Amino acid sequence: KKKYDYLIVGSGLFGNVFAHQMNKNGFKCLVIDKRNHLGGNIYSEKTEGINVHKYGPHIFHTNDKSIWDFVNQFVEFNHFRYSPLANYKGELYNLPFNMHTFHQFWNVKTPQEAKAKIKDQIKDLNIIKPKNLEEQALSLVGKDIYEKLIKGYTEKQWGRDAKGLPSFIIKRLPVRYTYDNNYFNDKYQGIPIGGYNKLTEGLLENIDTQLNVDYFQNKEHFNELASKVVYTGKIDEFFNYKLGYLNYRSLRFESETLEQENYQGIAAINYTERNVPYTRIIEHKHFEYGQGPKTIITKEFPQEWDKNKEPYYPINDDKNISLYKKYKDLADQEEQIIFGGRLAEYKYYDMHQVIASALKKSNDILNNQ
Ligand code: FAD
Structure with missing residues (x-):
């Protein structure tokens, strides 16, 4: 028997929720990530007492009470409302x-x-x-x-x-004929008190993890460790890009610490002029009502993606959608491998959606045992 039931490639929300559910039901999991931290894109880094959202600001929102209850097992949420x-x-x-x-x-x-x-x-x-x-x-x-x-x-x-x-x-551009600045319509909204890393830690309690390891650098070794593999990386990379590259839109973040308490008085301001090169400025402390003497701001610059940059937003045009379908056909033939999450499904998922998808996947497997 192998040491683990599941090897989970990628410690984002999909991988972590899946691992949590399996572990709770007695299956041993190993979660690996090529980055130097857990949590995937919801990771935040604490600097000057402020949780800095490293991969762009994340606001949790859902209408689904079961998803809200699920995340609240691990961390409480504050009453933040996104009103940029x-x-x-x-x-x-x-x-x-x-x-x-x-x-x-x-x-x-x-x-x-x-x-x-x-x-x-x-x-x-x-x-x-x-x-x-x-x-x-x-x-x-x-x-x-x-x-x-x-x-x-x-x-x-x-x-x-x-x-x-x-x-x-x-199409979904929110337009309202009420005096309501709340960006999301969802019933449940907020930011984890103490930051998103608390959610990650809660999900991965008692689960083995390894950081700074790329699955593809040592695929044979990792496959040997577990009976099944859950893969949450890029689907085209899994197949060595043999049908071509799926395209993304990328982002570049420029952060600075300022010696002042409050820079812009709000978490996000969008800069809507074309010739201002960034799309918004985030002031992280306002997500958590921070009171410290300093502040950290991040300018977000959209950029073209190439294979050395972080993939952020899938490009849902005909060319990419049809290429994804070809990769999906290949993925369906891999019986020992489960593909899930935003990169393996080439799909924009909000956090509550990727959690729902990982819960469904793990529950389907558990119910079929
Ligand atoms: P990820 O979090 O990307 O996790 C995948 C992990 O796999 C990564 O850590 C990666 O390093 C690892 N990996 C990949 N390949 C390998 C490999 N070969 N070996 C080892 N590890 C590997 N959602 C909201 O609900 N609200 C928001 O406000 C919001 N804001 C967002 C803002 C931005 C700019 C972006 C891009 C997304 C935002 N989201 C938001 C969406 C949210 O980030 C995703 O729903 C969530 O991160 C998806 O989790 P995941 O597990 O699918 O992917």
Whole structure:
């Protein structure tokens, strides 16, 4: 018998939740990660007493009580609500687009006035069925908001002209005719008190882990250790890129510690002008109502991905979707290997979704024993 029942490649939420469920049911797991820390992209690094979200700011939100109860077993959450501001040439606006924003733009006070204003702004454009992101956005919020808050921001985010971007990117653009700055509609929201690493530690209690090890550097050895493998890395890498590379959009983060207590008074400000090279500034302490004398801010720069950069957002165009399907067919033939998580499924998952997916996968296996 092998030493472990499951080898889990990747210590992100998918791997950690899966390992937790299996371990709880008596299966021995080893979790490995090529990074020098556990937790995958939810990892935060404590500096000056502030939890710095290393791979971009993470706000937990879900409507599913069972997922909320699941994470609350390990850590309590605070009452943080994500309500970013937009800065366009020094003017500040509330996000997501709601009555506050409409009031700031047009001095309208009622939903009826706001709707009439938007209608008036697009009446000459004759958009019946939006055929790209620009038309989609225009028909939702009108010309003024589109030009100041959406166009430049989206173009730098995706490195492409808004007319060349598909309309579905913005389908879920939250627009509200209420005075409500809460970005997410979900019933349960917050940031773990003490940081996301507490969630990771709770999930991995009593589970063996190894850091700084790349599965592919020593695949035979790791396969020998366990009966089954759960793989949460990039699916194309698993097959040695033999059908080609799946593309991503990447990000670069620039952080600085400032000798002041409070830099911008809020966790996130989006910079919506195209020629400001970053898309937002994050001030980490505000996620946890930090009171210390210093602060840490991070500028987020979108960038083209290449194989030496972190893959962040999958590109859901036809070319990449059809390449992913080919890899998926190969993955389905690997009987001893379970593929899961955002990289192995080439899919953008929010945290609550990837947790749900790992719970489902592990429960299906446990129920079939
Ligand atoms: P990951 O966390 O990426 O874990 C995969 C792990 O596998 C990594 O640690 C990697 O090092 C390891 N690995 C890969 N290959 C190998 C190998 N060969 N050998 C060993 N280890 C390997 N979600 C929200 O709900 N709210 C948010 O506000 C939010 N904000 C986000 C902001 C950004 C910028 C991004 C990119 C994502 C955000 N998310 C957010 C989504 C969230 O990050 C994901 O849902 C979650 O991290 C997915 O977990 P995972 O296990 O699938 O992947």
